[in-house]
Amino acid sequence: MNIEKPQPDGGKEQANKTPANQEVPLTPPDAAQRVEQLLTEKLSTRLERELAGIATVRVIEQPGRKEGEQAREVLQIDITNREKWQSPECQRKFLPLIGVILQQTFFPEKDPNDWTPDELVNEYHGCDPDLPDRILLIAEGQQITGFSMVKRCQNTKTDHIPVVAQQLVSVEAGERYKGTGTELMSLIRQTYPDAAIVSATHTPAAVIVKKRHAALNGENFYFCGHRDGDSSLTNSTDEERIISEAEESYREMLRTDYGGLDEGEQKGIPPHCVNYGVNSIAWADEHQWRQEDTSPLAATFNQLRKSVFDQGRQQEGIYGMATVLPKKCLTKQAPPLAE
Helix, strand or coil: CCCCCCCCCCCHHHHHCCCCCCCCCCCCCCHHHHHHHHHHCCHHHHHHHHCCCCEEEEECCCCCCCCCCCCEEEEEEEECCHHHHCCHHHHHHHHHHHHHHHHHHHCCCCCHHHCCHHHHHHHHCCCHHHCCCEEEEEEECCEEEEEEEEEEECCCCCCCCCEEEEEEECCCCCHHHCCHHHHHHHHHHHHCCCCEEEEEECCHHHHHHHHHHHHHHCCEEEECCEECCCCCCCCCHHHHHHHHHHHHHHHHHHHHHCCCCCCCCCCCCCCCEEECCCCCCCCCCCCCCCCCCCCHHHHHHHHHHHHHHHCCCCCCCEEEEEEEECHHHHCCCCCCCCC
């Protein structure tokens, strides 16, 4: 057997003998090519690569996709390694993707493009983006147009109904994002068909979206404990038990995963509410109902706002609980009132 010895010139002589018709390896892409690849590849492909070993990424197929919507994707991200997910390195990759719409949600008075990846990590470390089980994204190319973060809670104690906390949802900030709130609610229901969906909010748009979703799908909606947000309606014993236990499951999740709730801060707040404390998003001009709306739901929200301001507690995160129950949860109960 003849073993060819390595050439002392590193193979240059052999390279010179390469036949003209033989393919020569391509040179690595330059920086411009790499940027072009990032901009043109699907967001799902990019996330699968960057979140490998941290989370799974699944494309949710949407029936009836129209021509020209090829770049639109609906994604489900499930966290599989929470320690790596919460690391600054991972969050520097993920938070800039939702940074603009995240800032529009929480700091509408500021320019959402001013925040660097490190500033986003510093602002949101230990908050909602660190703690979800599942993230639902609506994207057009590389642009996120809507997202929601959800977390499984304990089942209700009596009826063992699954409970899902909707921790965070993007606002419909501008025409580009219009309709994303209702779509995100439908996606949560699609992935958690039998669960009570519970959130805590002081944002009118978030309340309206949940009520609209429930009305369109024949589900029951409650705000501050009132069905359809109407304080003139009386809940049945079953309704009151289920929504109260679902809300308590939500609070227990906060105690366990968010480092506890200050029980002193929970005193003096209205029923069916929760107080995130002084380090939360304070009440502001954005958190008030349209004056021309005189509906029962608007009246319930305004009563909550009045209670907060009358006590001088507008700097605290006192939010009303908004709960949507699935159809099968209260089969004997009449469907919610129409929008």
